[in-house]
Amino acid sequence: MTSTRASKSDPIKKDQPPLLAVHNEDIALAFDEIADLLALTGENPFRIRAYRRAAQVVRSLPQELAPRIAAGFDPDLLPGIGADLANKIRELVSSGHFLKLDQLRRSVPAGLRELLALPGIGPQRARALHTALNIQNLSDLRHALASHQVRKVAGFGAKSEARLQQALDQTTLRPSRIPRHIARQYGEAITHYLTSLTGVTQVTLAGSYRRGCETVGDLDIVMCADRELDLSSALSRYSETSSSLVTGPTRCTILLRCGLQVDIRLVPPESYGAALYYFTGSKAHNIHVRRLASSSGLKINEYGVYRGRTRIAGDSEISVFSAVGLPFIEAELREDRGEIAAGLAGNLPALIERSQLLGDLHVHTGRTDGTATIDAMSEAAQRAGLQYIAITDHAKHIGLLHGLDATALTRQIDEIDAYNASQNQLTVLKGIEADVLADGTLSLPDHILKQLDLVVAAVHDHFDLPRRKQTDRLLRMLDNRYISILAHPSTRLLTQRNGIDCNWNEIFLRAAQRPCYLELNSQPSRLDLDDIQVREAAAQGILISIASDAHGITDFANLDYGLIQGRRGWLTSTQVLNTRPLTQLRKLLRNTFL
């Protein structure tokens, strides 16, 4: 199958189980495609939902399924995966194919799936277009629209034609998901505008933004007012509104000029908590909690929690949780990744908070590609509430001409010693960001590295090595006793570059044994490791360094992004390296040198 990143030329070694590299994402994509194709054939919607849920479950797994199955793990044990889907997963892992998917692909035109991405087109209407006009793809739809055939199909009219035409004209303009820090700018601006409206008492950004997702597809806003409010006309007056897609009295959807869609819900004050809870999601979390509620005779909607017709909760989120027997669950955890069971069992983690971060172990200066001096960065760090930072400028490497060589690094070590001697407000640790070369060795010799308080290692090139080579590269790097932290481990850039292909299970295992710590890089365009990897690494006992990778004095604010990502990875303060007081931190860093 095309979505399987497998190479038939990979040699099959003895005692090496994987025949084909089938990743969790490959399984999830296949299940998603089956769900779409089943929907297009008019299948039982609950059967379709089972495939979609299975895709979500597999996608959220911290470990690759294929090697676990090879080691005897039964996928039937996963929630939402029964005997049938377990067999399908085994089939894909062992053969690289889904017979079921191959059959569906033969019976449903491939291009029909494209239509599902259009607004207002779901499986029923896509089928109607196919049946009535033999439309098989977007190109066919374009032609049918041009000759006004679409309005002749039952259920379609002139407005449908116009909306579809507009959508086709805009398909290349609409952004897909955008990074959280960019969504934030638009979200804060519209929140500010809505708050300024007469009578408005509360406005909150909900949805994936509130859950702290690294990218968001649209913005969800929940608001309430103490008097009647003409929401749609207020939104039409907003300076950034490009068009209105939905204009009801309690629900509006607009498109901003930047292309971002915003959904706004207006609810009465007594329903604010229920609405905020509902529109924060995630969908999977909501469905799970609603099922939990219905098992005790309760119904949850965006207006409250109901027993029969009696409303028993809803003014605050905590009242909703309490009504169904749950403690408050932080928004970052609401992904249906075990938080509901943990809540019921009283095992929810006490998530890391910003005030608990005492230092920052990845900071640059103007000596390499930063913009400020050691003094200036230190002052900025103090203003950010930190007690220590590590200066980790780049080591000289063929790809980075301005990196520090041994001489320049020695000079910087002296500078830092002098700075620390000159004040006692904040401690500056001596570090370096060394490149991991293609063969897993470092760009500086050991006798230089051992003079430092810590060594941060990072991959900056050779992103496309095959999985085995890339994994071996990092494993060899981990053999170097002077490395303290692996920085931005996957090297991904959000929405721009995928991470390196690597067996993270092996890396985590080795890192935990050594020990070597892993960074959660807080640059909003990196957020690397991701939430699932963070959770898995921490579960294996690896301490996580939440680091700003600051290149200038304002960049310590990045820590907030890393913090939220860490919370999504269920991190508690004890699982984070830079919550440690300096003396304890020094011991932990020396451990890596053993």
Add this chain to the structure above:
DNA sequence: GCCGTTTTCGGCCCGACTGTTTTCAGTCG
């Protein structure tokens, strides 16, 4: 297709809005 204090069948989260119809199916979140 999954699942069980409703356990091998019969349920499966819930409501707002739209467009095309004259009471609602489909889509969306």
